[in-house]
């Protein structure tokens with residue numbers, strides 16, 4: 001019984017390595033082609049709108065409630081030690097360093113990564129990608145590159161907005177529910193906030209933007225076999241992007257803050 | 260066909276021993292084909308015989324496992340991206356399923372080649388698109404719609420307009436008349452004939468429709484079990500002396516070609 005088990009494990013490892021290799025070479029191709037003309041500016045703007053602007057409501061809602069719940073929860077903890085004045089700082093640091101980028105990343109992965117995989121996947125199975133090639137347009141450059149660049153550029157902006165909205169959420173709970181003085185809350189928020197806190201969050205956001213769009217495009221681009229294949233591509237895009245976001249999040253945090 | 264040698268030198272498209280398989284499944288098993296400039300070649304063959312795969316190999320959308328594909332005498336099989344793009348400029352392709360870009364309006368679909376790869380200004384490309392839509396019997400108001408708002412036959416005509424929008428030297432039609440009513444089918448046939456004669460284009464078409472094949476083709480080839488088992492001038496198709504061809508053009512269930520269906 002041990003030999004079949006080993007075979008299965010071996011096969012899984014090989015399949016994993018093969019997929020990782022394919023994704024890596026896909027990523028390198030996206031990077032290589034992103035610096036070669038022609039540039040499809042209109043596609044880029046359209047994607048930035050799609051990823052950035054239309055994700056604002058969902059990211060904003062996530063951020064405001066996260067900020068609110070952070071203030072509430074840290075109060076229950078810190079009130080025991082009479083350390084309430086640390087609450088504004090706990091809220092802003094957790095938001096900018098971790099929760100802002102990770103939650104925005106996961107929400108965008110669900111919204112945008114899935115839509116991208118579905119759109120490109122449908123284009124693949126209905127031969128629209130072949131049609132692009134016959135019209136002398138490199139489909140990789142036309143479809144993948146604008147999406148990936150849009151992801152890298154817009155996610156940091158989205159996360160910055162999420163940070164601000166999240167702090168606002170904490171502020172609202174702090175002032176109207178926990179009876180903080182409003183100027184004191186804001187002063188406490190800003191006094192202990194370091195550039196590094198926000199900056200690391202924005203770096204994460206850019207990396208997550210890359211991962212989300214890369215996964216959406218990769219799974220869409222390589223999908224096959226009709227509607228079922230496209231459905232699978234969509235699921236895989238969201239799951240793999242989410243896992244990669246959480247994994248990379250740890251390593252970026254470690255790179256920035258462990259010493 | 261003993262004028263083969265001079266024709267070969269001048270052939271627009273020339274295939275030698277082209278083979279393509281998917282895993283264990285052998286689809287093309289050695290295709291030899293020459294298409295002369297300005298000639299209209301029609302390929303017939305049963306469903307699943309590899310006709311679309313043949314076109315995709317010539318277009319460079321699929322790499323054949325072996326063999327040589329020359330376009331204007333240039334070997335295209337091992338082309339890099341840049342040379343591929345250069346040769347692609349000579350081609351126009353009507354896909355079997357239309358393959359219209361569903362995020363773009365109809366006129367943008369037709370104008371896509373002129374705008375994106377020839378750098379034509381959008382206003383001018385729009386005029387070209389409307390003219391090409393007119394040529395396939397669609398009014399300018401159709402140009403504002405999205406492909407999903409059209410019937411299957413209309414989509415086919417838009418796809419045809421897109422394929423000819425750049426006035427290519429070589430046009431491929433994958434089942435241009437399938438799904439059209441008999442009158443529209445004949446309009447499309449006329450249009451293909453006109454493209455070939457007006458633009459001086461070379462055409463390779465795939466069809467199941469013998470009326471269409473007779474009308475648009477100068478020569479017909481029949482694909483069976485991965486090979487072109489017969490090819491000759493369209494006038495010879497009725498006395499090809501080939502039992503497979505006879506069965507196909509008369510659409511008989513009985514004959515040397517056996518369909519993989521179980522009796523029930």
Ligand SMILES: Nc1ncnc2c1ncn2[C@@H]1O[C@H](COP(=O)(O)OP(=O)(O)OP(=O)(O)O)[C@@H](O)[C@H]1O
Pocket residue numbers: 281286304305306307308309310311312313355
């Ligand atoms: N990308 C692919 N992967 C695997 N097999 C394929 C692929 N494309 C085509 N085939 C197989 O190749 C064979 C020929 O397909 P092709 O589409 O060329 O048929 P066809 O002659 O155009 O048929 P039809 O008249 O129905 O369009 C089919 O058996 C098909 O299953």
Ligand SMILES: [Mg+2]
Pocket residue numbers: 310311312355433
């Ligand atoms: Mg076909």
